[in-house]
Amino acid sequence: QVQLVESGGGLVKPGGSLRLSCAASGFTFSDYYMSWIRQAPGKGLEWVSYISSSSSYTNYADSVKGRFTISRDNAKNSLYLQMNSLRAEDTAVYYCARVSVAAGMYYFDYWGQGTLVTVSS
Amino acid sequence: SSELTQDPAVSVALGQTVRITCQGDSLRSYYASWYQQKPGQAPVLVIYGKNNRPSGIPDRFSGSSSGNTASLTITGAQAEDEADYYCNSRDSSGCVVFGGGTKLTVL
Secondary structure (H helix, E strand, O other): OOEEEEEOOEEEOOOOOEEEEEEEEOOOHHHOEEEEEEEOOOOOEEEEEEEOOOOOOEEEOOOOOOOEEEEEEOOOOEEEEEEOOOOHHHOEEEEEEEEEEEOOEEEEEEEOOOEEEEEOO | OOOOEEOOEEEEOOOOOEEEEEEOHHHHOOOOEEEEEOOOOOOEEEEEOOOEOOOOOOOOEEEEEEOOEEEEEEOOOOHHHOEEEEEEEEOOOOOEEEOOOEEEEEO
16 A cells, blocks of 8 residues: 655754655655645645656745755655755644646645654754 | 635534535636545545545545635535545646635534
């Protein structure tokens, strides 16, 4: 069955960096776009970024553009999110999700359990 | 990027039908997808495309769309349907947007 397992979250000071990882299994990883979505404590879902199956295309939310970088290693079935210049408002649970496409629309059919990132001094 | 607007909270009596709506300009061009999230859990996809349910999602969940409004309908709501529900779509630049979420209470 499809499994997505995030890791790398933790406590970091404002201005610091963190790298999240997502290990995928149960499907052909290289066939799918992948995405990061976050949820601040007590708040709604916020899309962060996605990456195409071959890494040729990426897209980011305005709130993280220029600070976060999404990447993947298809040989290792892994997705990454490099987060730099972190701010308090980046505090959230970060979910890794598989992206499927239908009628030009992106939807997230499998999600990991999330990893908590806390940005605080 | 486009915005998607959802009612913050909706309630339904056990066994009755409830409609949760999502409004936004992007919905004139793209279908919404819907996610259910229970406390402490990751979201689960319940509806995608025109009106498609992933395997394992009960058929009491259905989706529809008209103009700039997408709707998730639960026909015969059960206690286990109490959760937060989020819609999502995309804009013309390929950015993804989520609605603010609707907290469904089953009375």
